[in-house]
Amino acid sequence: MTELDSFDISILNLLQADNFTPQRDIGDKIGLSAAAVQRRIKRLTDTGFIVSNTSVLNSQKLGNLITICVTVAMENEKIESIDEAKSLFKSCPEVQQCYYVTGDTDFILIVVEPSMHHYEQLCRRLFFANPNIKRFRSFIATDLVKIGSKITLDHLKAPKRK
Amino acid sequence: MTELDSFDISILNLLQADNFTPQRDIGDKIGLSAAAVQRRIKRLTDTGFIVSNTSVLNSQKLGNLITICVTVAMENEKIESIDEAKSLFKSCPEVQQCYYVTGDTDFILIVVEPSMHHYEQLCRRLFFANPNIKRFRSFIATDLVKIGSKITLDHLKAPKRK
DNA sequence: ATTCTGTATGAAACAAAATTGCAAAAAGTG
DNA sequence: CACTTTTTGCAATTTTGTTTCATACAGAAT
Structure with missing residues (x-):
């Protein structure tokens, strides 16, 4: 298909x-x-077009959660350290999303934590403990203006049949 | 409740x-x-804990979509221009997510487009057409390491009763 | 202690939805 | 055009969701 x-x-x-x-x-x-x-x-x-089916929760009602956008730059761009970082971020439940990007930063993360203390602990584990991480910058979200993963499908041509 | x-x-x-x-x-x-x-x-x-119920789609199978992380800095931080930008970003279907953040950038957007051409058109509408936008930077995602909106609930205490 | 009240529960009845089998229609192929 | 393949709608069946009802329990008032 x-x-x-x-x-x-x-x-x-x-x-x-x-x-x-x-x-x-x-x-x-x-x-x-x-x-x-x-x-x-x-x-x-x-066929994998639908990946999963989920309920979306209201994070505002679940204990004053803090959302943080984090940019991460790696020390060296060797494929091993990149892959290692990817699987580390992927396996971390507090990391909602992780994008590997081009430019002067290597990763952009969306992190959700119940408190700044929790976030600090996370930073220790994720960033300070990792010598391959050159620099990371945290941007606290003060408003989740828009969230979700809805994909616009308008660009898809629609043939009569498959 | x-x-x-x-x-x-x-x-x-x-x-x-x-x-x-x-x-x-x-x-x-x-x-x-x-x-x-x-x-x-x-x-x-x-009671609003569950906001919505959605199917998550595989963007990779839907026509080589490009995901771009965008940081946006506003010229002046007047509340009107911020609110205006928020509703503009919110109403744009290509903008999957929008976070209003603290720091040397004001917004972080996650944008999904079917091509770079589409993205350029979007930048014109969203950024170049808007004099209040001082600077924006695009980070093309080469790997969607982790996506979703799953919230960890482990931090919630669990009383016997409501 | 006892009554009353509100809330949550499981079991069963019920309604609604999903799934399957099958024949017909449509689309694709030589 | 004939043939094959795919997709469809309908109806029967099965599964799931929803409502009802009697009961149990906790707390407040008497």
């Missing part, structure tokens, strides 16, 4: 907004039967 | 991992009946 048709794109858009939407409703909206929708969702899942 | 008990925390953890887990399975795992789980989920939703 390489291509998506317009039905698939509509389904993905709807599921991104609310994956509890009944298949019947999805079918009504896009003009398919519930069974057809169900088969397509299964295929989209099996 | 102010507090969460250990059942609620377990439920939220499971739903963050997979919100299609049947309520019966959740109940079996944590030691409650399906009905009790269902009532708790409803309450967690009604």
Whole structure:
């Protein structure tokens, strides 16, 4: 399965907004039967277009969590130390997101912690304990203006069939 | 409803991992009946702990999307221009995330675009067209090491009752 | 102590949704 | 056009979610 048709794109858009939407409703909206929708969702899942299905929580209600954006520059850009850092960041539950980027910084992290004390402890483990890290800078988020991972699918051409 | 008990925390953890887990399975795992789980989920939703339920898509399979981390510094920090920028970024579908942060940059954005050309067009609209923006810097993500919005709930104390 | 009240629970009944089987329609192929 | 493959809708079945109901328990008031 390489291509998506317009039905698939509509389904993905709807599921991104609310994956509890009944298949019947999805079918009504896009003009398919519930069974057809169900088969397509299964295929989209099996083929890896849909990675996971999650509930999004309100971090503001979960104990005054602090969100911090962190830029990290590595000392040397050897592939081993990069890979090592990647798996370290990936395995850390407090690190919500990690991007390996081009430019004068190597990583950008989004970290969520219950307190600044927790964050300081994290910095010790993640950054100070690691000699390969040259410099890191913390930007405390004072407003989560927009969060989520919704992907715009408008750019996808919609062929009649797959 | 102010507090969460250990059942609620377990439920939220499971739903963050997979919100299609049947309520019966959740109940079996944590030691409650399906009905009790269902009532708790409803309450967690009604009280705003659960914000939304979404399918997470694989951006790599959706047409070679480019993810860009952008730092934005404003010319003046008047509240009007900040608020204006916030609503501009928030309303832009290509902007997945937007954090208003402290430090020598004011905003950090996560942008997803189907091509560099699209991104350039976006920069024109978002940054060059706006005189209040002093400087912006783009960091192209070459690896989405970790994505998602999973929140660790381990820090929450678990009282016996609500 | 006892009653009353509010809340949470499990079991069972019920409703709604998802899944499957199958024949028909549509799309693709030579 | 005939043939193959794929996708579809419908209906039956199964699974899941939701509501109901009787009960248990904790705290407050009597």
